[in-house]
Amino acid sequence: MPRIRLRRRAATLPVGALLLFLVGTNVQAGWLFVLSSLLLGATVAGVVLPPLMVRRVRVIRRAPAEAFVGERVGVDLVVENPARRPRLSVAVRDPHVAPAAAFVPWLGAGDTVTASTIRLAARRGVVEGGPVVVASSAPFGVAEARSSVPAGGGRTVIFPRVVPVAALPLLEPGVRGGEDAVPSHARGEGYDFLGVREYRRGDSLRRVHWPSTARHGSLVVREFEQDRPARLVALVDTWADAGRTDGHAETALDLCCAAAASIALAALGAGHGVALAAGRRGEVAPPAEMERRDALAFLAELEAPGGVSLAVALEAVGGAIQGPAALLLAFASWRPNSARALLPAVGRLTARGVRVAAAVVDPASLRPEAAVLSARELRELVSELATEGVDVYPIRPEEDLAACLAGEPSVVAG
Amino acid sequence: MPGGRAVRRGRVRQGPEDSRVLRVLVLAITLLSVGAVAAVGAVDLPTAAASFLLVPAGSWLAYRRRGKANTGLKAVIALGLVAALGAFVARVQQAQSVDEARHTLGSLFVWVQVLHAFDLPRRRDLAFSVLAGVALVAEAGSLSLDATFGLFLLPFAVLCGLWLYLSDRARGRDEGGAGRLVRSRHAGRRVRRIAAPARTVAGALAAVAVAGAAAFLATPRFPGTLVIAPPFSLVSRVAVPGFSGGVVNPDVPSSGSGSVEAVRGVGYPGFGSEVDLRVRGVLSDRLVMRVRSPEAAFWRGQAYDTFDGTTWTAPGSEIVKVGKQFGEYGQAVLVPITDPPGLGTRTLVQTFYVERRQPNIVFAAFQPREVYFPADFLAVDGFGSVRSPIILEPETVYSVVSEVPVTTPGLLRSSEGVPWPEEIVSRYTQLPAGLPARVVELAHRIADQEPTVYDKVMAVQRWLRENTRYRLDIPPDPPGADAVDHFLFERREGYCEHIASAMAVLLRAVGIPTRFAVGFDAGDRNLLTGYFEVRESDAHSWVEVFHPGVGWVEYDPTHEVPIADPGAGSRFIAPEVFAAIGRWLSGVIPDPVKAAVGALGSAWPWAAVATVIAAGMWLLRRRGGRRARRPPPVGAEAAFEAMCRTFERRGSPRPASRTPSEHLDALLASDPLAREASADLERIVRTFERERFSPRPPAEEEVEAALAAAAGLPSRPSTR
Structure with a gap:
């Protein structure tokens, strides 16, 4: 049963009818009663007819299975009217990927109209093919009938934004790990001929x-x-998230995922193996090597809160890192991520020769869901991580991510 | 921003309105509304002509300059508005009545429309024009006296309905701007693109008409008592020569005493110095006046107190002239109340629009209190009847405020025992000298057993109803006969004058003060204008009976008009509408059908219910059948079915057991057309199979190609 929402005309028409009735009564003019009745009739018809205009209207959504944040995604809405009566002024509102609307002025009996919409994928994530809202206020705009219609179309995975990463020290050749780092016979650009x-x-x-x-x-x-770390392990902190007021821009976790995705894809492009890990539903699975698409899908599906703090996740992942490896920590400066909480585990890893980098998102300018480190505590964290040999990339939401990742590591502003 | 729109506080801020359709629609609405006020005379001809030239010019200019600031133009428009307002104020100050001011207001509205037409950049400006158009049409409707206003209102309502639809559609387009329709596939012919929505909008307008009719029937009607502005006006002044308060009826030739004339094609002869019951004739159905009144009443003209057996006269009625004074609503003639006020009255404001020349009688519901009339003084006789010093010419308008007695049977019965004023009894119980004794005996036989005056009146009225018949074409009375005696005992047929005279004589015979009144029946209320339309044939006579402590109360033995308070039922127009429909049906239904319905007797309601139930079941079954039918095929299925139909007509139907591919093979083997168009048939069948069975449906272009191929099959040379 469609829901009805009255428009402004639902008030103005009866008020006009009432005024005409009062004037008609005062001057005993019968035509004013006719005019008043017509306005009332238009009001009644305007409320009764819109539900008929959305009845039995079917919508099929055609959306791509994958897209990247920042891309303009083409989504087709196929609107069908299998009924024997035409439908007028049918609006289809679809929140898939990004809110969009299509307006079909009229839909004849048995007709199919395809509306093509372009939407901006503003955030990563998995968008299930949910229902669309079919609405119509025809014929008089007095009330709008809305009906939720399943549209199908499958799900769309919005991958994190990937920015070009160049000359990231973590991935530079010739950088060896600690003294116990053991070179592996992996393909690369080392000095010994392999084949x-x-x-x-x-x-x-x-x-x-x-x-x-x-x-x-x-x-x-x-x-x-190959004489570089053979494997990049990226650990993304899912402790909490912080969004913007409009709800349509990237959140702190999105930025962590974007940083991790950018570095991971750069590593994959360079022939490194990439393993990803994150706290999910209170657990941290051992980092598993992934190909490009799986890595992007893994990052797209991450949600906060994951139920595991970064320090705990770091302990779990650190133990699983074997051999020469680099570790990327992508996290926001939540209060549990203080220097005191992270440094012991980081120190153990660097002592084992694991090259560690950190992409630290400052969520203070967003709307954080959890307590964040103060500016002083953040500076202290960055400083101590740098002291520990960690390349720190501060990321501010208002700045360009590529620029943040291209900057000198361990530099903390203000 | 796309489309020049900017979003502020969550609302769409409108840019210039580019739709020519909307602009043309608003132009039509504006011109129609101006035409409506011009048709009812609310604006003069030069103003109307200027409007018809300026509004289209302004609309065109507004369209061309819709994207500009138009600061200078706005300043000129503002100056024009000030000038129009100044002219309005000046004319209002010269207006003789509020009604005249209403006409001036119409001119102001028209000029506002004209000036506003030059500055219509946005859709809401167009909406204002539509709103102003509604105001103009309402103004015209309030001034319209007849049904011809419907010629304006009907197209105006349709155009406004289209405006509501198209403006809402434009709003939908604005909000759905992110969507772009790239493909549209229609299963039927192209003509449906226009016809189908037009039919739907027409259906919606029909729904408005039905709902509006229901609202019209359900809308209560109240007396106009909030702000009363009784109008009056005079077109031409024809003074009554030597006016001394008497009645001058220019349509009736003076007749010699005792003569019996047949009146045909002239006004009612009863308006004058006497009412002669021997006069015969038929009055026409010509409209004589329209009356605006919240309820029906007798529009009383005169009363008579003396009857000589054939003629009613009023020899002793003194006449006084009354000048204008300041009444409740302005300068009016305050009519002296000739009869003692009753226990309860209600105020009834009536306005009379004279359509045909009338005698110098100011018709009004009894009894008038204030008369707003275009004359310096009026004359009032002893029965509360009002005469004017001028003849009532067509287009004369006057208003009367009456105090109508509110009576109920209980109230009238309770007045029993209150002493009668002596002068009332002596004056209004006069009987003809030669009245036959059997009339008096009949009166006592009817009334003596009744306990109260009211019951005696009712008994006489009941006896007349049961023992006499209404008939217009009666023969002349025998010479020398008493008209009432002849009516009661010989002919027993007559019209209102005979019936009312008989009632007056019978009541006087038992000592009840009664007088004979003439005037007009209320007439039929025009269901659209709300005005009572009074025709010559509505000329009527009735009696007025004096109840001690209450006053004079009207009784109509001819129609048996109830005297009590009309009650809540009269607050609605539905009974009048149904009565009018009944009258219309009675006129158009053939007599055999009416006879058949009559034969059903008291069972007709059950027959009506059974008919309604049967019709409902038939409709439900028809609707169910429609639902059971498959919706029309779309896409490749439509193409395949069209192909099958083509070959079915060529003698190769598709058996239900045959798959599309098998059918294609069979056609290729048997039909030369199929072989000629094998590529098209292959495309149709494969596209249909993919649409029906494949997880990857065909592209829109492929479906379009299949539809085109199917559509082209009948036109191939081998088909013919």
């Missing part, structure tokens, strides 16, 4: 192995022993 392989886009022409190229008839390049 040859087919040319891939982006390979330097200096690495072309011309004899093999001549034999194969296609470009073949030399591969060298």
Whole structure:
């Protein structure tokens, strides 16, 4: 049964009718009663007819399965009228990915109209294919009937924003871990020859192995022993979140995920293995290596609160890091993430030769759901992490993420 | 921002309105409203003509300059408004009555419309024009006296309905701006794109008409007592020569005493110095006046107290001239109350619009208290009847405030025992000298057993109803016969004058003071204008009976008009509407059908209920059948079905057991058209199969191609 919402005309028409009735009574003019009755009739018809205009209207949503934050997503709404009577002024309101509306002036009996909408994917996440609202205020705009209609269309995964990351020390070649770091025979650009392989886009022409190229008839390049950390583990803090007042911009957790995604994809692009971990439903699963799409989907699905503080997650993940590895901590400066809470675990990892970087989001300018560190405490955290050898990238929501990740690490403003 | 709109505080701020359709619609509404006020004479011809030229010009200019600030234009419009207001104030000061001021107000409204038409940048400005149009039409409706106003109101209502629809649709487009319709697929012919929404909007307007009719029937009618502005006006002044208070009836030739004339095609002869019961004739149905009144009443003209057996006269009635004084609502003639006030009265304000020349009688509900009349003085006789020094010409307007006695049977019975004033008894119980004794005996036989005056009156009225018949074409009375005696004992047929005279004589015979009154019946109320339309044939006579402590109370033995308070039932117009419908049905239903209904006797309500139930069941069954039918196919299914229909007409129907592919193969094997159009058929069938069975449905373009292929099949040469 459609819900009815009265519009302003539902008040103005009866008020006009009442005025005409009073004047008609005063001057005993019968035509004014006719006019008054017509206004009342329009009011009644304007309330009764809109539910008929949304009855049996079907909507099928066609939305992409995946998109990135910041992309403009094309979503089609296929509006069908299987009934035998036309429908007028049908509005379809769809919150999928981002609120959007389509207006169909008229929908004939048996007709199908496809409305194409473009929506900005403002936040990462998984958007299930929920219902749409079909509304109509036809024919007179007196009242609007709204009906919630299942639209299907499957779910859309909005991946975190990925910004270009260049010259991140964590991923730079030649950076070795601690003394107990053991090089692995992984593909990379080390100094010991490992073998040859087919040319891939982006390979330097200096690495072309011309004899093999001549034999194969296609470009073949030399591969060298990898001497960087073989694996990047990214740990995202899901303790809490902080959003903006409009609710449509990235939150603190979104920024953590965007930073983690940017660095992880850069690492994957460079041939590193990437494992991701985060607190989810009170647990932290051991970091598992993921491909590009799985990593993005993992980050898209993270929600706060995850039920595990970063310090606890760090203890769990730290124990699972084996061999040469780099660890990226992406977290916001929640109160449980104080220097005193994090430094012991970080210290143990750096002592084991694990290269640690931290993308620290300051949620103070947002609407935090939990207590945050004060500016002094944040500076203290950054300072002590830097002292511990951690590359710290302060991220402020109002600044460009790429610029934040491209800046000098361990620099804390004000 | 898209479309030039900006969002402020969550609302859409409108930019210039670009829709030409809306602008043309508003222009039509404005012109129609101006035409309506011009038609009822609320604005003069030059103003109306200027409006018809300026409003379209202004609308065109407003459209061209809709995106500009128009500061200079606004200043000019403001000056124009000030000038129009000044002219309005000046004319109001010269107006003789509030009614005249209403006409001036119409001119002001028109000029506001004209000036506003030059500055209509946004949709809400257009909405203001529509609102002003409604005000103008309401003004015209309040001044309209007849049903021709409906010629303006009907298209105006339709245009306003379209405005509501189209402006709401434009609003929807604004709000749904993020959506863009890229494809539209219609299963039927292109003509439906226009016809279907037009039918739907027409259906919505019909729904408005039905709901409006229900509201019209359910709307109570109250007396106009909040602010009363009794109008009066005079078009031409034809003075009564040598006016001394008597009645001058220009339509009736003077007749010699004792002559018997047949009156045909002239006014009612009873308005004058006498009422001769021997006069015969038929009055026409010409409209003589319209009366605006919250309720029906007798529009009383004169009363008579002396009867000589054939003629009523009023020889001893003294006449006084009364000048204007300041009444309740302005300068009015305050009519001296000739009869003692009753226990209770209610005020009834009536306005009379004279349509046909009338005698110099000021008709009014009994008894008039104040008369707003375009003359310096009036004459009032001893029966409270008012005469004017001028003839009532067409388009004369006057208003009367009356104090109508509020009586109930209980009140009238309770007045029993109150002593009769001696002068009333002596004056109003006079009987003809030669009245036959059997009339007096009949009166005593009817009334003597009744305990009260009221019951005696009712008994006489009942006897007349049961023993006499109303008839207009009666033969002349025999020479020398007493008209009442002949009516009561010989002919027993007559019209209102005979019936009322008989009642007056019978009541006087038992000592009840009674007088004979003439005037007009209330007439039929026009259901649309609300005015009572009084025709010549509504000329009527009745009796007035004096009840001690109450006063004169009207009784109508001809119609048996109830005398009591009209009660709440009369507050609604529905009974009058149903009565009018009944009269209309009675006129159009063939006599055999009416006879059949009559044969049902008292069972007709049950027959009506059974008919309604049967009709309802038929409608429900029809609706259920419609629901059971499949909705029309859409998309590739429509194309496939169209293909099947084409080959079915060529003698190759598709058996239900055959799949689309099998049917295609069978057609290719048997029909040359199928072979000729094999590519099209292949496209149709495969698209349909993909739409029906594939998880990846065909693209819109493929469906369109299939529909086009199906549509092209009947026009192929091999088809013919």
